[in-house]
Amino acid sequence: MQQPQTITVAFTGASGAPYGLRLVEKLLAAKCRVYLLISSAARVVMATEQDLKIPAGPDAASAFFRTRFGCEDDQLTVFGKDDWFSPVASGSAAPRQMVICPCSTGTLSAVATGKSDNLIERGADVVLKERGQLIVVPREMPLSTLHLENMLALSRMGVTVMPAAPGFYHQPESIQDMVDFVVARILDHLAIEQTLVPRWGYQPNGRDHRS
Structure with missing residues (x-):
């Protein structure tokens, strides 16, 4: 039986909470397993x-978060910032993405x-x-x-540096459309199929379906 793709996602204190939440939602919908890390500042954001x-x-x-996203218990796990015994902290067990x-x-x-003073930094x-594969999405x-x-x-x-800078060629009609643009590009780089945003050249006169 093929093991699910496991990806570590970290929320930190930059503005842009909708990007992180939507990313986790789509990873779970794609049947990935998510290890979620949340900084103290991210909780405030x-x-x-x-x-x-x-x-x-x-x-x-x-x-x-399992209730929020409607996923199975083994599909999403949140680890504390000082949980040095989590899989994320060790090269022998951490996800490669x-x-x-x-x-x-x-x-x-x-x-x-290379500061590594908490689990997010150590995981990276x-x-x-x-x-x-490490992707960072700065929003500043x-x-x-x-x-x-x-x-x-x-x-x-x-490292792939992907600033949260949505494009407009897909003619976004809402904040969600702009969030989805950035999340779609992240999913592309993770090699996860997505239908959030039409690819350039494939929908020249229309808007693609968003799920």
């Missing part, structure tokens, strides 16, 4: 932008310099050392020289 009060403990948070969405500039800096460090403007230098450093390590 989720409450501010989505009126989402995430329970404090990992078990309660796992149950909360990780997305930090949204990615704060503080997390960007920590990952670029593990993916890098194991030559896996304007970008300082330091931000750009950290992005360049990560890019040179093989």
Whole structure:
């Protein structure tokens, strides 16, 4: 029996909660297993932008998100920021794919310099050392020289830097359409089929179906 594709997703304190939530929703719909990491600042952002009060403990948070997304118990697990015994913390067990969405500039800096002071930073460090796939989705403007230098450093390590900058050629009619544009590009890079946004050149005169 083929094992499900397992992906680590981290929410950090940058604005852009809808991107992370939609990404997890679509990963679960694609039958992926998700290991979810949530920073303290991300909890504040989720409450501010989505009126989402995430329970404090990992078990309660796992149950909360399983109910929200209607997934099986073994399909989504939330790990605490200091859970050094989680699979995410070890190169022998961590998924080879990780997305930090949204990615704060503080997390960007920590990952670029190998800080590893919490499970999000350690998870990213593990993916890098194991030559896996790391995607970061920063949402900040304007970008300082330091931000750009950290992005360049990560890019040179093989990290895919995907700023949350939606396009408009698909003629978005709502905020959800703009969120879906960014999430669709992330799914493309994870090699997960998506029908959120029509591909360039395939729907020249019409809008594609969104699920």
